[in-house]
Amino acid sequence: MNPPDFERIREILAGLLDVPRVDITLETSPDTVETWDSLKHLDLVLALEQELAVRFTPQEIAEMRSVERIATIVARKRLPPG
Amino acid sequence: MKLEAPITDRTQRDEIDRLIGDGRQAQAYTLLGALWRGNPGPANAGFIVSRWEKMRPIGVTVDARIAITRSFTIEPAISVLRAAAVVNGIDLTVELGGFNTYAQEILDPGSALYRLSPDIVILAIQTRDIAPDLWNDFADLSVEQCKAAIDRVSTDYRQWIEAFRRNSKATLIVHGLELPSWPSWGTLDGRLPNSQAIGIRHINDSLRQFATEQSGVYVLDYDALISRCGRQRWLDESKWQSMRMPIAADCLVHMANEWLRFIHPLTGRICKVLVTDLDNTLWGGIVGEDGIHGIALDHEYPGAAYRELQRVMLDVYQRGILLAICSKNNLEDAMQVLRENPRMLLRPQHFAAMRINWNDKAQGLREIAAELNVGTEALAFVDDNPAECERIRCTMPEVTVIELPADPMAFAATVRASPVFERLSLSAEDRNRSRYYSEERQRSELQKESASLEDFYLSLQQQIDIGPIVAETVPRVAQLTQKTNQFNLTSFRYSEQQITQLASAPGCNIMTVSARDRFGDAGLVGVAITKDVGDICEIDTFLLSCRVIGRGIETAMLAHISERAKSSGIKELSGRFIPTKKNAPARDFYASHGFLRKAEDDGEILWSREISGSGIVWPTWIQLNARRRD
Numbered sequence: 001m002n003p004p005d006f007e008r009i010r011e012i013l014a015g016l017l018d019v020p021r022v023d024i025t026l027e028t029s030p031d032t033v034e035t036w037d038s039l040k041h042l043d044l045v046l047a048l049e050q051e052l053a054v055r056f057t058p059q060e061i062a063e064m065r066s067v068e069r070i071a072t073i074v075a076r077k078r079l080p081p082g
Numbered sequence: 083m084k085l086e087a088p089i090t091d092r093t094q095r096d097e098i099d100r101l102i103g104d105g106r107q108a109q110a111y112t113l114l115g116a117l118w119r120g121n122p123g124p125a126n127a128g129f130i131v132s133r134w135e136k137m138r139p140i141g142v143t144v145d146a147r148i149a150i151t152r153s154f155t156i157e158p159a160i161s162v163l164r165a166a167a168v169v170n171g172i173d174l175t176v177e178l179g180g181f182n183t184y185a186q187e188i189l190d191p192g193s194a195l196y197r198l199s200p201d202i203v204i205l206a207i208q209t210r211d212i213a214p215d216l217w218n219d220f221a222d223l224s225v226e227q228c229k230a231a232i233d234r235v236s237t238d239y240r241q242w243i244e245a246f247r248r249n250s251k252a253t254l255i256v257h258g259l260e261l262p263s264w265p266s267w268g269t270l271d272g273r274l275p276n277s278q279a280i281g282i283r284h285i286n287d288s289l290r291q292f293a294t295e296q297s298g299v300y301v302l303d304y305d306a307l308i309s310r311c312g313r314q315r316w317l318d319e320s321k322w323q324s325m326r327m328p329i330a331a332d333c334l335v336h337m338a339n340e341w342l343r344f345i346h347p348l349t350g351r352i353c354k355v356l357v358t359d360l361d362n363t364l365w366g367g368i369v370g371e372d373g374i375h376g377i378a379l380d381h382e383y384p385g386a387a388y389r390e391l392q393r394v395m396l397d398v399y400q401r402g403i404l405l406a407i408c409s410k411n412n413l414e415d416a417m418q419v420l421r422e423n424p425r426m427l428l429r430p431q432h433f434a435a436m437r438i439n440w441n442d443k444a445q446g447l448r449e450i451a452a453e454l455n456v457g458t459e460a461l462a463f464v465d466d467n468p469a470e471c472e473r474i475r476c477t478m479p480e481v482t483v484i485e486l487p488a489d490p491m492a493f494a495a496t497v498r499a500s501p502v503f504e505r506l507s508l509s510a511e512d513r514n515r516s517r518y519y520s521e522e523r524q525r526s527e528l529q530k531e532s533a534s535l536e537d538f539y540l541s542l543q544q545q546i547d548i549g550p551i552v553a554e555t556v557p558r559v560a561q562l563t564q565k566t567n568q569f570n571l572t573s574f575r576y577s578e579q580q581i582t583q584l585a586s587a588p589g590c591n592i593m594t595v596s597a598r599d600r601f602g603d604a605g606l607v608g609v610a611i612t613k614d615v616g617d618i619c620e621i622d623t624f625l626l627s628c629r630v631i632g633r634g635i636e637t638a639m640l641a642h643i644s645e646r647a648k649s650s651g652i653k654e655l656s657g658r659f660i661p662t663k664k665n666a667p668a669r670d671f672y673a674s675h676g677f678l679r680k681a682e683d684d685g686e687i688l689w690s691r692e693i694s695g696s697g698i699v700w701p702t703w704i705q706l707n708a709r710r711r712d
Contacts, residue, residue, distance in 0.1 A: 011092050015129030039157055042325065043124060046158045049331035051125040058324035 005052070005074050009067060012047045016040060029066035048074070091121055098133055111141040112475060115169040123335045124158060127165040134168045141479070142173045143459070144349040148341075149200035149252075151179035151187045153211035155327035163338040170342065170501070172351055181326070182211065188242045191249045202253045202348055203246070204302075204341065208328065209259040209282060212238070220266035220278045228276050235259075236288040243292050243299055251579050255344050256293065257304040258286045263313045297556070297578040300344060300506060307340045339501070346501040350564060350575075353462035353482050353502040355434070356398055357450060360409035360416055362466045363486060363493075364392060364428065369415045379425040387490035392427040394494045398503050402512030404434040404454060404519065408446040408463070413438045434519040443470055444477045454519070455628045457567070457664060462502050466493075509558045511605040518629055521601040539633060539703040542599040546635060547707045548642050551585050551592040558606045559594060562625060567664040569636065570625040571657060571671065589614040590622075591646070595639055597630050604630055608639055612647070618690075619647040621657030624671075631667060634701035640675055641698040642706075648693045656680070656690040 013028065014021040017035045030036040036044075045061050048054070048070070054077045056064070064070045094117045101110035114130050134141075148163075150156060160176050167174045177198050179187045184205060187195040195203065210217040215231050223231065239256070246254050265271035265278045286305070293299040308316045311333050318330040329337055346352055361368045365388045366378025378385040399405050405428070409416060416438045420430050435453045437446035443463075451458045459480040465471050471485040482502050486493050497503075505512070525542070532538035551559055560578040567573070576584070585592050595608030607630050611623035621643070626636050644655060657672060672689035673679070675698055681688040700706075 007092070011095070012125055015095070015126065015132070018128070018132045042155075042327065043128060043158050043161065046331035046334065047124040047128070050123040050334075051121075053332075055318065055320065055330075058320060061324070 005078070006071055008051055009048065009070055009074065012051055013044065013067065016044055016047060024067060026068040026071065027066065052077075091117060091126065094120070095129060102133065102136055107137040107140040108479070110137060112479065115475075118165060118169045122162075122166065124162055124331055127161040130165040130168060131161050134165075139173065141171060142168065143171045143480075144351055145173040145175070146202055146345065146349050147175045147177070147198065147200045148202045148204065148345070149177045149179065149195055149198055150204045150206060151184040151195055152204075152206040153182050153184060154206070154208055154322075155181065155325055156206060156329075158327065158331075159329065159334045159337050162334045163341055166335065166338045166342055167345065170346070170351065172342075172345060172349055174345070185238075185242065188249075189245050196249050200250075200252050202255065202345065203250065204255045204257070205242070205246075206257045206304075207259075209262070212259070213282075213285075216278065216281055217262060218266075220276075220281075223276065225276050228281055232281050232284050235285050239285070239289050240292050243296055247296050247299070251298075251577070253298045253300070253344075253348055253577070254296075255300050255302050255341070256289060257302050258289055260305040260308050263317065297582065302340060302344065307336065311336050339499070343501045343504045344506070347504050347506045351502065352504065353403065354456050354460040355404045355406055355450065355454060355462065356395060356497075356503070357406045357408045357447060357461050357463050358395065359465040359467065359470070360407060360411055360419075360438070362490075363464065364388060364426075365419065365423075366490065369419055370412055374415065374419045374423055377419065377423070379423065381425075384490070385425065387493055389425065389427060390494040391490075391497065394497045396427055396432070398497070399432055399516060400513070401503065401505050401508060402515040403503055404516060405432050406435040406437075406450045406454070407433055408437045408443050408450060410440055410443070411438050432516070434516060442473075444474060447474065447478060447481060455568070462500065464497060507557050507561070509561060509605075511558065511607075514603075514605065517602065518604060522629065525599075525601055536703070539701070542601075542633065542703070543705075544597060544599045544633060544635070544703065545705045545707055546598075546638060547596045548639070549594060551581070551594055555594050555606060556581050556585070559592065559609050562606070562609050562627065563623060566625040566627060567662065568628045568666075569631045569668045569671075570623075570662075570665050571621070571668050572623055572660045573662050573665060574623050576623075584611060587613075593639070593643065593646075595626075595635065597635055608635060610639055610643055612643060614647070614650065614652060617651065617653040619643065619650075619652045619655050621655065624657065628667075634704050636671065637675065637698065637701050638704050638706070641700045644693055644698045648697070652693060654690055654692050656688065659687045659689065661685050 010021055010024040013024045017033050017040065019033060030041070045056055045064065049056065052074060054074070056073065060073050064073060094113060098110050098113050098117065101113065110133070114134060117126055118130055157178065160178065164174050164176060177200065179195055184207060187193045213231060213235050215223060243254065243256070259282050261279050261282055267274055267278065271277050271279055290301050293301045316330060316333045317328055322328040358364060366384055367376065369377055379388050380386060381389065395405055417430070420426060420428070435450045437449055447461055447463060448458060451461055458478055462482040462484055463474050464484045464486065466486040468485060471483050474481055475483050484497060484500055486496055528541060529538045532541060556578050560576055560581045563574060563576045581592070584590050591612045593610045594606055596606045597604045607627040609623060609625050610621065613620045613622055647655060659669060659672060661669065677689035677691040679687055680690050
């Protein structure tokens with residue numbers, strides 16, 4: 001995975017979920033952070049889309065239920081087409 | 083690609099948290115503004131709102147309660163709106179109506195929408211939600227069916243707007259309807275009698291008409307907003323289909339900014355003066371080096387961008403906003419360009435004040451504000467130099483700083499995008515304001531020549547009209563209550579709806595005063611609102627525009643109130659003085675007109691005066707014209 005992307009994901013999650021950056025790990029998920037509810041999830045998706053200049057499909061949005069999943073999906077978007 | 087942005091954001095975020103931890107809230111607030119300007123949108127919105135909540139009310143001058151009633155998912159725009167407002171000094175509380183329940187919320191007087199008693203309500207409906215037939219199935223419609231659909235939607239809007247006005251005093255902002263990216267008939271839409279584009283525009287025209295018929299109802303041109311950002315970029319079809327969220331992530335900030343273009347004037351967060359730099363702002367290059375004909379200013383590249391910015395400033399000037407210059411330059415060089423360069427659009431007469439010298443610009447801005455009789459928070463400062471902009475942000479945080487971008491091609495749009503020059507109505511006084519200021523310069527010269535103050539007053543040949551409020555003057559009266567800061571005894575702020583209600587309340591009189599003198603017509607400049615309670619006439623509001631204070635008109639107004647009250651059998655006048663940061667010029671008004679101090683509470687003083695016996699003397703140098711009656 002692209003390390004700058006992971007740092008950006010952490011930064012965005014920390015800001016949105018209002019938790020310290022160091023608390024955001026690959027395992028962070030809606031089960032570990034109370035503020036990560038379904039509306040926050042939509043905020044999170046839009047924040048990542050704006051920041052990384054990507055658009056996620058509905059399928060990807062449904063799968064983005066942990067930092068690790070988000071990072072994997074973002075990394076897939078970064079691959080050259082084909 | 084903005085690969086550097088997050089690194090900057092991260093450093094800035096850490097710095098903001100450090101400043102908050104150290105108790106340096108004002109500096110942290112300034113950095114929140116820089117963070118937002120560098121990267122506005124959902125990625126920073128949550129952080130900005132959460133950090134600001136830790137330091138509120140630092141930096142905030144006004145607040146407002148907003149309710150949004152809507153036909154689609156708009157939740158993610160809320161934190162973006164709140165962040166954009168907070169860095170502009172506005173603390174917004176935002177409530178959202180239920181998904182697609184806008185009709186019930188508006189029509190039911192007991193709905194949650196009205197229980198929240200918001201100041202501003204936004205009605206956001208998409209064309210495809212309110213008129214699926216006009217949006218999706220348009221090709222199936224006959225000419226008659228199309229007309230019926232247009233009538234149905236227009237009638238719905240009219241009924242909602244009327245019901246809203248019955249149920250609430252809040253301001254209503256209605257989104258207009260947007261056009262489809264691809265018309266159902268394709269290019270044929272331009273040829274058939276049944277045009278989808280024309281049909282939807284027809285509804286928008288009706289909506290605009292309904293809005294002008296009611297007070298406090300405004301239309302947000304949603305289609306124009308989408309066009310400006312790019313229709314294909316705006317719509318996120320995948321999120322619309324999967325979660326009824328139509329606006330793309332990178333367009334949310336544009337939606338929020340468009341709302342703010344209404345919220346700024348509604349909350350009074352507007353600027354009365356645009357102060358501009360000269361070199362590399364009004365023209366390209368430096369006049370002291372390039373000469374008055376060597377600077378870039380033309381119809382073509384590279385000078386066209388600067389002419390375009392001058393055009394924007396002229397547009398701002400036409401709205402009644404004053405222009406001023408604050409520039410580090412040789413006065414003679416600059417004046418020669420203003421007077422003689424044939425490509426200049428702006429000329430010396432467009433500027434109400436000028437500080438062209440080598441002094442610090444913060445000092446120049448303070449002098450301009452003092453000369454124009456406005457507070458420094460009424461100034462917007464436009465400059466291409468980041469260091470000058472930063473200096474003003476740090477030393478005068480109340481000034482709106484509009485920092486021009488590196489590319490002159492983007493100058494004009496940068497100024498047009500600022501919400502502080504938005505106005506919701508334009509009175510005759512607004513349109514003539516700059517002329518008033520040039521007349522005022524002539525008055526100052528006359529005063530210097532006059533032997534005594536009385537001679538000066540007499541030579542002004544002042545005439546005033548005093549009359550009751552009429553429907554046409556309601557907007558100006560409301561505007562004066564909202565904007566008059568110096569000669570204003572109570573500073574009660576009223577909306578147009580509140581003024582209309584007061585005007586018909588029993589025992590309540592709203593008096594307006596218009597003034598002119600040998601130099602010109604100042605228009606409607608004074609308002610007094612009084613309430614007769616038993617045999618006491620209570621003065622609720624007494625204000626006079628700063629353009630005409632100190633020439634006896636305030637005494638004439640009070641004499642008029644006293645005479646009117648006496649003829650209605652009133653025995654006593656009473657009025658309060660409520661001190662604010664700015665109304666010191668009105669502090670001694672009651673004392674100097676024979677009122678006695680009755681009570682004092684927390685700086686607020688209650689004054690009263692018996693009417694029998696010697697009345698209030700009308701100033702002999704002011705002529706009262708025949709009273710206008712409606």
